Amino acid sequence: MEKAKRLDDKARPKRPLQAWFDVRQDRLGTWAFALNRLTGIGLTVYLFLHLGVLSLLAQGPEAWDDFLELAHHPLYLMLDVILIFGILFHGLNGIRVALVGMGIGVRSQRTLFWVLMGIGLVLLVVSAWLVFTI
Amino acid sequence: MQELLSEQRTVQERASGPAGALWLVQAFSGLLLVLLLLLHMIAHHFVVEGGLRDYQEVVDYVSNPAIFTITIVFLIVVSIHALLGLRALVMDLGPKESTMRVVNWILVIIGVAMVIYGVWLEVTITRM
Numbered sequence: 604m605e606k607a608k609r610l611d612d613k614a615r616p617k618r619p620l621q622a623w624f625d626v627r628q629d630r631l632g633t634w635a636f637a638l639n640r641l642t643g644i645g646l647t648v649y650l651f652l653h654l655g656v657l658s659l660l661a662q663g664p665e666a667w668d669d670f671l672e673l674a675h676h677p678l679y680l681m682l683d684v685i686l687i688f689g690i691l692f693h694g695l696n697g698i699r700v701a702l703v704g705m706g707i708g709v710r711s712q713r714t715l716f717w718v719l720m721g722i723g724l725v726l727l728v729v730s731a732w733l734v735f736t737i
Numbered sequence: 738m739q740e741l742l743s744e745q746r747t748v749q750e751r752a753s754g755p756a757g758a759l760w761l762v763q764a765f766s767g768l769l770l771v772l773l774l775l776l777h778m779i780a781h782h783f784v785v786e787g788g789l790r791d792y793q794e795v796v797d798y799v800s801n802p803a804i805f806t807i808t809i810v811f812l813i814v815v816s817i818h819a820l821l822g823l824r825a826l827v828m829d830l831g832p833k834e835s836t837m838r839v840v841n842w843i844l845v846i847i848g849v850a851m852v853i854y855g856v857w858l859e860v861t862i863t864r865m
Contacts, residue, residue, distance in 0.1 A: 640826070643819075643822045643826075644826070646819070647819045647822060647823060650815060650819055654851065654854065654855070655789050657858060658745065658858065660792070660795060660858065660861075661861045661862065663792075663865070664791075664792035664793070667791070667792045667795070668791060668792055671787075671789055671791065673771075674789055675787065678746060684770045687778075690778075693811075693836075694767075694770070694771045694774065697767045697768075697771070698767075698771060700764075701764040701767055701768055702767075704760070704764060705764070709850060730778075730844075733782075733783050733788075734788065737782075737783065737785070737786065737787060
């Protein structure tokens with residue numbers, strides 16, 4: 604019954620895919636929501652790719668070590684940095700969403716968002732440096 | 738202040754019924770993932786010379802029972818979080834209830850398959 608009510612929710616946008624990315628009002632929450640969805644989709648796709656790549660380990664040392672050569676290419680390292688950006692944004696924004704959803708920091712969530720994004724930026728720079736120097 | 742609330746209601750509103758329970762699972766698995774992912778990035782990449790272990794190093798690393806267990810826990814948590822996220826995306830499209838039932842089953846099957854695959858892979862690696 605509740606499920607039926609939820610699915611028929613009149614407040615649900617008629618064209619939800621458009622609503623996700625409708626940032627015309629330039630609201631911070633809309634941008635955060637859209638980017639959270641995009642990074643979530645990207646990370647899910649990456650998760651499946653990652654599990655697929657790990658299957659090389661079952662094929663023995665040659666298959667894995669061939670992959671390692673590819674993984675050290677600068678283009679691949681750049682993709683690693685984009686991945687880390689996705690992880691940091693989704694993870695840190697997710698912390699805000701979870702806390703506010705539990706009633707913690709509701710009044711200061713804008714500040715919380717920018718503090719977390721500041722932490723994310725520092726971690727991104729440090730991670731990118733590590734990716735290219737390790 | 739309202740603007741950031743567009744995507745999030747308080748837990749009191751969410752916690753009623755299955756949708757609320759799933760939101761809590763999504764939130765707590767996400768918070769747990771932040772810790773597990775941090776450990777994963779440090780242990781698997783940032784403290785390893787070259788950023789990735791070679792084959793023998795992977796075998797030795799995964800053969801440690803504690804690492805084996807943590808990796809499987811990580812896979813279970815990340816699978817739950819990712820598949821609940823996909824479910825939320827589908828829900829946003831306003832599907833029929835019957836469609837949603839099928840989607841739920843497909844996601845459960847994918848999740849179970851991911852965990853079985855992960856355990857198989859780790860067991861295979863440790864036996865090589």
